Amino acid sequence: MRTTPQQHTTTVGSSVRHTRRGGVLIVDDTWLWPNAVQHLLSREPGLKVVGVVNRPEEALAQADALLPRVAMVTCDGTDATGFALAKRIANVDSSVGVVIVTPAPSEWLCTEARIAGIRAVLVNDRSLNDLKLVRIVRDAAQGRSNYPIADERNTTPRVSLTSSDLELIRCFNLGMGTREIARHLSVAEQTVRNKTYAVGNKMKVRGFLHILASARTLGVVPGM
DSSP states (O other): OOOOOOOOOOOTTOSOOOOOOOOEEEEOSOSHHHHHHHHHHTTSTTOOEEEEEOSHHHHHHHHHHHOOSEEEEEOOSSOHHHHHHHHHHHHHOTTSEEEEEESSOOHHHHHHHHHHTOOEEEEOSTTOOHHHHHHHHHHHHTTOOBOOOSOTTOOSOOOOOOHHHHHHHHHHHTTOOHHHHHHHHTSOHHHHHHHHHHHHHHHTOOSHHHHHHHHHHHTOSTTO
C-alpha cells in the first residue's frame, strides 16, 4: 500500500511534533492480517489504515512520514526483533499509540510493554473479535492502555517484579556472573548479591539459578 503524505515539519526523536493526522500504520510480514484489519477499520472514523509495512527497517521511516495515530506491530511472543521495533517507535514519538499484536502474550512481554510505553498488547487468537479489536485500537489512539493477563489458565502465582528486578533477571539469562552484572549496572558486587537475595525472596526461591528457572516458568524472560 503506497501513500503520499502531505508536507509536514518534524524532528525524529523530539517530543515536539505536529498534531497527528490520525489513522493506523500496520507492520506485519504477512498479507492476510493487514487485509482483514484494513477492511474492518475502513468503517471506523479516524482509524483508517494509512500504510502497511512488511519490512521492519521501513517502519520507523513510515511512522515519521505518515504520522499515524496508532502503529500495530506483529510480534509472535518470542520475536525480540518485533518487540524492539515496537519499543523504538514508542520511544521516537510517545504520541503514537503502539499496539503489539501477538498470538501468545507472556508476562515478560506485557511487563516490558508497560515499561517501554507501548500502549497495548492485543492477543490475536480465537477469542479476538471485531468489536474487541476496534476497541483496543481506539483506546490506543485515545491514550488508554490495555495489557492482557498472559494466560488465565496458568495457576502459577503471579509475582510483582520491578524494572530493576527484570534487568537483573535478564543479566542472569545472558549468563552474566556477579562481577559482570555489577559492572553492567555500575554498582558494587555486594549490591548485586543483596538484590539477588531480595528478588529470590519475592519469587520464594534461593540463588540465581532458581530465580532464572522460576522466571522462565513465569514467562518473564523472552523465548521461554
